[in-house]
Amino acid sequence: MKKTLIGLLTITMAALLLVGCSNKTASSDKSLNVGILQIVPHGSLDAARKGFKEQLNKEIKQNHKSIKVNYNYQNAQGDQSNLNSMAQQLTQKKSDLILGIATPSAQALAKKTKTTPIVVTAVTNLESAGLVKNDKKPGTNVTGTKDLGPVDKQVKLLTTMTKNDKPIGVLYNSSEENSVLQIKMVKKYAKNHNLKLNIVSVTSTNDVASALSGLAGKVSGIYIPTDNLMASSMKTVGKKAREAKLPVVTGSIEMAEDGGTATYGINYHDLGKQTAKMAYKILIDKKKPQDMPVETSHTLRLYVNKANAKAIGVNPDQIQKP
Template identity: 85%
Template structure:
């Protein structure tokens, strides 16, 4: 009888342990851990991050209200050593997925892990950045959205705002791969349309004001690609250009909001939301980044900074989509 009771007790305890394990597994399945690495704080990248979080929260909640998302957000403040150590931290922790915002962040993460799913946004060209084999089928643990805007249309827009035949000014950071790629596109467009350029490269925020002042009398307007340094310096650029009565067309809407005149381009909040939908497919539907095609922005919009346009003597309602 004792043996029988002991046997029953053993079975009961084993069952309780198994139930407990089952409950623990269930509880852990109800929490998603998402890391986020951002190279520097500025309007465009911040908007992408906020769009990503809001859309992912919405999508997951619609799927299952009981699922919680823990975000681990790291910002390198433009420092490469910070970026590398933060990438190390995020890849060592058991994140279900990591978001890399901008090319340097994406590259830092991709170097640290080949297994954790990575989605990226605000990257101009994933293939040239060494993140994927090709856009159609990445064949790596990385996929995401590109922020390459319609450079040709943006230059056409700028030309429509200029009032003389002086060259178009172009300012960018030569140490950013994404900017170098866009400037190559600018040069190609200029060659095909007999457009003269005055190209200036800066690598520090300390040089931005003097660079704008230096080109003020030599150009008819300024074009800025989607460049992290330029985006971080938009208020300075906007003030200097406005004082010189120069229209500024930017690579993104957020840059134009912060000091440009107009753009026909990407809204980074929308791009972040688009990236979140890809993350949802990985986290909930168990899709693999290796097989998920890289996406470009679904929407392009004309944005006019009315205050800036008026200060330059340009009627905002006269600015048309290129």
């Protein structure tokens, strides 16, 4: 009888140990839910999203193999009503963190929640967009990376490729806050360097081709800032610019790849990776967005679209960093 009792006790203890081990393993496994809201699909924003996911997955895999990241990606396709409903959906699902790509996405998310951590990228100025109190100490549930490039150097780069004294054409969407800010910077640079400008605003992708046709023969080159509408229209820009033999300098590398001649600026894939490192600190290190300074791109580089340069009669090897 005693032996039987001892045997039963031994089996019971072993079972309890197994349950304890099983619970420990289960508790070490964790899922993180990350929402992503993007205003519109185009090269720059897509690159930022891909860079973000690649880097966050890499950081998690290297340091916390038991953690799985679940992504909920929403793209508004440029529709404001879609943007608002998607922002509502992502915040109601109680994501651990939400990524807002571009200013409209970031603003839509910030209006829906004051508690869920939000990191943003491809936003030109977080403070003027009402997302943070200031860049050094955001003071809200939002932080992230700015995509403001060196506008003055980009315009300077364009002037090295122009072949006459005609004004510089500037094409942008006046309804985008980020674009309006950059146009102010272009005007300031032009004033300080005695440059004439021919500025044209478009409100839809359907307007781009006619706007470019109107600039042909009247300008020496075209500058396009980091602008979501224009980024979605870069193939049209490239075609029209080649026909008119006009150099085009863009606000981002991806825009130059899609239809520009050259740029000196940021790479959105790299910017997305930089943003992911901030997200990791929030998700894993439990940092708070309100205490994390807004960051600018760590790298700038010259990019030349050699095929487009040759097509308009510019030697790509002679295009140098401004």
